[in-house]
Amino acid sequence: DAGVIQSPRHEVTEMGQEVTLRCKPISGHNSLFWYRQTMMRGLELLIYFNNNVPIDDSGMPEDRFSAKMPNASFSTLKIQPSEPRDSAVYFCASSLHISQETQYFGPGTRLLVL
Amino acid sequence: AQSVTQPDIHITVSEGASLELRCNYSYGATPYLFWYVQSPGQGLQLLLKYFSGDTLVQGIKGFEAEFKRSQSSFNLRKPSVHWSDAAEYFCAVAPSSGGYQKVTFGTGTKLQVIP
Numbered sequence: 001d002a003g004v005i006q007s008p009r010h011e012v013t014e015m016g017q018e019v020t021l022r023c024k025p026i027s028g029h030n031s032l033f034w035y036r037q038t039m040m041r042g043l044e045l046l047i048y049f050n051n052n053v054p055i056d057d058s059g060m061p062e063d064r065f066s067a068k069m070p071n072a073s074f075s076t077l078k079i080q081p082s083e084p085r086d087s088a089v090y091f092c093a094s095s096l097h098i099s100q101e102t103q104y105f106g107p108g109t110r111l112l113v114l
Numbered sequence: 115a116q117s118v119t120q121p122d123i124h125i126t127v128s129e130g131a132s133l134e135l136r137c138n139y140s141y142g143a144t145p146y147l148f149w150y151v152q153s154p155g156q157g158l159q160l161l162l163k164y165f166s167g168d169t170l171v172q173g174i175k176g177f178e179a180e181f182k183r184s185q186s187s188f189n190l191r192k193p194s195v196h197w198s199d200a201a202e203y204f205c206a207v208a209p210s211s212g213g214y215q216k217v218t219f220g221t222g223t224k225l226q227v228i229p
Contacts, residue, residue: 004157033216042221043158043204056216091157102148103217105157 002026004106006092012112018080021109024073025094033103034067034077035091043091049075050097082113116141118207120220127195128228135190135223137179137205146208147188148217149179153201161203164188165210175199200227 005024013019025032033048047057052069060067064083069075079086089110093103117140127133139145146165150158162173169181179190188205205220 043219045216045219048216093158102160102163103158105150105159107157 004092004094004104006090006106006109008109009107010110010112012114013082014114015083016081017113018078019082019086019111019113021077021079021090021092021111023075023077023092023106025075025092026104027073029094029096029104030072031095031097031101032069032075033093033095034075035093036088037091037108038088046077079111082111084113087111087113116145116207116209116218118205118218118220120203120205120223122223123221124224124226126226126228129197130194133190133192133195133199133225135203135205135225137188137190137220138186139188139205139207140186141207141209143210144181144183145210147179147181148206148208149173149177149188149190150204150206150219151175151201152204152222158204161190195225195227197227197229200225 007022031050034046037043046059047067049069067077089108091105091108093105095101095103119138121136148163149161151161152158161177162171164171164181171179177192181188202222202224204222206217208217
């Protein structure tokens, strides 16, 4: 299995631009999670999906953030417009089910907003 | 709601020394417990997990953890640390009741290994 795939691995953009992060979960996994990791705040859960349906988006910081999962093999996290404080590493993870199972993390997307 | 506390932000040990990383959780029943490791520039990797049964759990890379219900703890141990163990370690807890409930991660403990 290829594991969780994220793209791009690195993104540098200017403030105000739209940023789209992509994730392909492990085949057969029903749950998908988006996390943000910063030095100041650590690992924060932004949103998670079960069977492509968003279950809890209370961690999404602002309306500038949106996430979709149009099918079982693809999810996006979009920031529009981006701001310098959005600079972080964004991780996608997947698991067989939401709570009981191990989460498998992707390598992350390192985002820098100038 | 469950929570998890890692009281040590940063720990330094000498190579070859033993290691114990602390994790305390708060949950009404016995939760599912996990330890993950994150090497610099990498995603999180599962070291071990506890769901039920034997309270001493063996994991990868020579790590083990012991679930102590009376202390609400799930401390991670390794008898002899290697320089390659330098990383950040996250304890996590998930509800055993199932349903649409999320895993909660601790704030992490950064391990430094000195020669």
